[in-house]
Amino acid sequence: MANALIYGSGAIGSILGYLLCSAVSSKDEKEAEIENVALLGRHGHMQMIREKGLKIDFPEDSFAERSKNLFFKHCFTSLAELEKSDFIPDLVVVCVKTYSLPKVCRELMESGMIKGRLRDSEFILLMNGMGNKDAFQPLDLPEDRIREGVTSFGVKFSRDGHIELKGVGKTVFEEKEGSRARKIEKFLKTGFEKKGFEIEFAPDFKRHQWNKLFVNSVINPITALTRKENAIVLLPELGSTVERIVAECAGVAAEEGIDTDPKSILNAVYYVAEKTSKNTSSMLQDIQRGRMTEIDSINGYVMRRAEKHGIIAPVNTALHGLVKASEKRGPG
Numbered sequence: 001m002a003n004a005l006i007y008g009s010g011a012i013g014s015i016l017g018y019l020l021c022s023a024v025s026s027k028d029e030k031e032a033e034i035e036n037v038a039l040l041g042r043h044g045h046m047q048m049i050r051e052k053g054l055k056i057d058f059p060e061d062s063f064a065e066r067s068k069n070l071f072f073k074h075c076f077t078s079l080a081e082l083e084k085s086d087f088i089p090d091l092v093v094v095c096v097k098t099y100s101l102p103k104v105c106r107e108l109m110e111s112g113m114i115k116g117r118l119r120d121s122e123f124i125l126l127m128n129g130m131g132n133k134d135a136f137q138p139l140d141l142p143e144d145r146i147r148e149g150v151t152s153f154g155v156k157f158s159r160d161g162h163i164e165l166k167g168v169g170k171t172v173f174e175e176k177e178g179s180r181a182r183k184i185e186k187f188l189k190t191g192f193e194k195k196g197f198e199i200e201f202a203p204d205f206k207r208h209q210w211n212k213l214f215v216n217s218v219i220n221p222i223t224a225l226t227r228k229e230n231a232i233v234l235l236p237e238l239g240s241t242v243e244r245i246v247a248e249c250a251g252v253a254a255e256e257g258i259d260t261d262p263k264s265i266l267n268a269v270y271y272v273a274e275k276t277s278k279n280t281s282s283m284l285q286d287i288q289r290g291r292m293t294e295i296d297s298i299n300g301y302v303m304r305r306a307e308k309h310g311i312i313a314p315v316n317t318a319l320h321g322l323v324k325a326s327e328k329r330g331p332g
Contacts, residue, residue, distance in 0.1 A: 001022055001036055001187070002036070002090040002091055002183065002184065002187040003036050003037070003038070003087065003088060003089045003090050003091070004016075004020045004036065004037050004038070004089060004090070004091040004092075004093060004187075005037075005038045005040060005082070005087070005089035005091070005092045005093070005121075006020075006037065006038070006039050006040065006041075006093050006095060007040050007092055007093065007094045007095065007096065007104065008040070008041060008094060008095040008096035008097075008100070008104075009039035009040060009041035009045065009046070009095070010041060010042075010045070010095065010096075010157055011155040011156065011157040011163050011282070011285075012095045012126065012127075012151065012153060012155055013039070013041065013093070013095035014039070014041075014045075014054055014056070014155075014157075014163050015056065015153060015155050015163060015165060016093055016095060016126070017034075017037050017039050017054065017070070017072065018054070018056055018068070018070060018195070019191045019192055019195055019197060020036075020037050020093075020187070020188070020191040021034040021036065021037045021070065021072075021191075022034070022035075022036045022037075033071050033072070033073045034070060034071065034072045034073060035073045035074070037072065037074075038072065038073075038074035038075070038076060038082070038085075038087050038089065039054075039072055039074070039075050039076065040075075040076040040077070040078075040079075040082065041075075041076075041077070042077070042160075043077045044160040045160045045161060046075040046076065046077050047075075047160070048160040048161030048162075049071075049072060049075050049161050050075050051161075052069075052161055053069040053070055053071045053161070054069070054070045054071075054072065054161060054162075054163070055067060055068070055069050055161060055162045055163070056068045056069075056070065056162075056163055056164075056165060057158075057162075057163070057164040057165065058165050059165060059166065059167070059168070063196075074087045079107055079108070079111040079113060080111070082113075082117065083111065083113065083116075083117060088117060089117075089118065089121050090120070090121060090122065090183075090184070090187075091121060091122050091123075091124065091184055091187070092118060092121050092122070092123045092124070093123075093124045093126055094123060094124065094125050094126065094127070094136075095126050095127060096127065097127065097286075097292070097294055098127055098128060098129040098131075098132055098135070098294050098296070098297040099292055099294065099296065099297070101125075101132060101135035101136060102135060102138075104136075105135070105136060105138045105139055108139060109138065109139065114139055114141075121145070122144075122145050122146070122147070122180065122181070122184050123136070123141060123145060123146045123147075124146075124147055124148070124149055124173065125146070125147075125148045125149065126148075126149040126150070126151060126171075127294075128150075128212070128216055128220075128282065128294050128297065128298060129213070129216075129294050129296075129297025129298055129301060130209065130210075130213055130297055130298075130301045131297060131301060132148060132297070133146065133148055144176060144177070144178050144180070144181060147173060147174040147176055147181075147205075148173070148174050148205060148209065149171060149172060149173040149174065150171070150172050150208060150209055150212040151169065151170075151171040151172075152167070152168075152169025152170055152171070152212070152272070152276075153165065153167065153168065153169060153171070154166035154167030154168075154169075154276050154279035156279075156280055156285065157285065166276070166278060166279045166280070167275065167276040167278075167279050168197065168198075169198070169272075169275075169276075170198040170199070170200060171192065171197065171198070171199050171200070172199075172200045172201075172202050172205065172208040173185070173188065173199070173200070173201050173202070173205070174201070174202065174205035175201040175202055175203045175205065185201055189201075206258065207258060210253050210256075210258050210260075211265075211268065213249065213298060213301070213302070214246060214249050214250075214253075214265045214268065214269060215268065215269050215272045216298045217245055217246075217249050217298055217299050217302060217316065217319075218233060218242050218245050218246065218269045218273075219233055219269070219272065219273055219276075219281055220281050220282070220283035220284075220293075220294075220295070220298055220299075221283065221295065221298070221299055221319040221320075221322070221323050222238065222241075222242075222319075223280070223281040223283065223284045224281065224283040224284045224286075224287045224293065224295075224323055224326060225319070225322055225323065225326060227284065227287070227288075228284075229277065229278055229279060229280055229281075229284075230272075230273050230276045230277050230278070230279045230280075230281060231273070231274075231277035231278070233269070233270070233273040234270065234273050234274060234277070241315065242266070242269065242270075243262075243266060244315045245315050245316060245319070246262055246265050246266050246269060247262050248302060248306070248312075248313040248314075248315055248316050249265070249302050249313075249316070250262045250265055251306070251311055251313075252302050252305045252306050252309065252311070252313065255305070255306075255309040255311065256305065282294070283295065283298075283323070287323075287326055287327070291327075292327055293323055293327055295319075295320055295323040295324060295327075296320075299316040299317075299319045299320040299323070300320045302316045303316050303317045303320055
């Protein structure tokens with residue numbers, strides 16, 4: 001059994017805490033308190049979990065239980081708190097927003113824990129967007145100690161101490177070689193499958209990452225700009241816009257060496273939009289809370305790579321600009 005630190009325990013990070021925990025705790029059974037997973041997150045969220053546990057609501061049509069309340073022995077608000085504890089993670093799952101990765105790198109370097117408490121830990125970057133591993137380069141980690149992942153969970157952060165699982169999809173991790181990597185993969189596979197969640201380790205991870213980007217490039221900005229749930233993407237009035245976004249993304253992917261079929265991509269986008277029609281996208285949640293979004297690493301990434309290859313992506317460029325303007329405007 002491995003120990004896992006969830007670095008950035010917001011919506012996705014909190015559901016990861018549930019998936020990787022070795023025990024299901026309850027307030028009346030303190031001996032069953034979760035010990036193999038530690039959460040590191042915002043003070044308000046961590047304080048509420050310490051006091052009342054992490055409440056998770058599940059979709060009625062997918063789970064026998066409507067909700068769970070989980071209590072964690074270790075809830076940290078800083079690396080300094082981790083350093084003072086007796087918790088030593090074998091695995092660190094980083095679930096922050098892509099724009100926060102440079103800050104995470106600085107925190108880890110300044111703490112000295114990369115050569116201390118975390119010197120033997122594997123790191124997983126589980127988040128939206130592209131270029132995440134590049135942003136983690138300042139830590140100079142060996143290739144066998146860092147991998148990426150993408151997930152199709154639909155999770156809503158309701159309030160501190162409370163999340164709602166809105167949709168369940170596959171989580172794909174980059175496949176790695178070596179005995180340590182295999183141990184971590186077994187740990188992840190056991191946790192996910194025991195709770196009925198789909199998981200895959202892919203040698204061609206970059207293709208999966210692009211597939212996620214295709215979907216995000218359509219659903220995230222459209223929902224953020226219209227302030228609507230994912231079902232808005234299915235409207236006939238947006239059909240030509242969706243097609244143009246996909247065509248631009250496919251063109252950039254082809255320049256990056258990824259074989260693509262725009263029609264198949266379009267079908268995948270509509271499939272996800274229909275399956276998650278009642279979801280509130282993470283980008284819309286950010287806009288509603290007046291927070292910075294991940295648009296730079298989604299449509300912004302497509303825009304920058306298009307420029308590098310000497311092609312144009314006008315719709316992605318427009319969406320990027322509109323969402324950046326919405327960030328400045330704030331919620332409401």
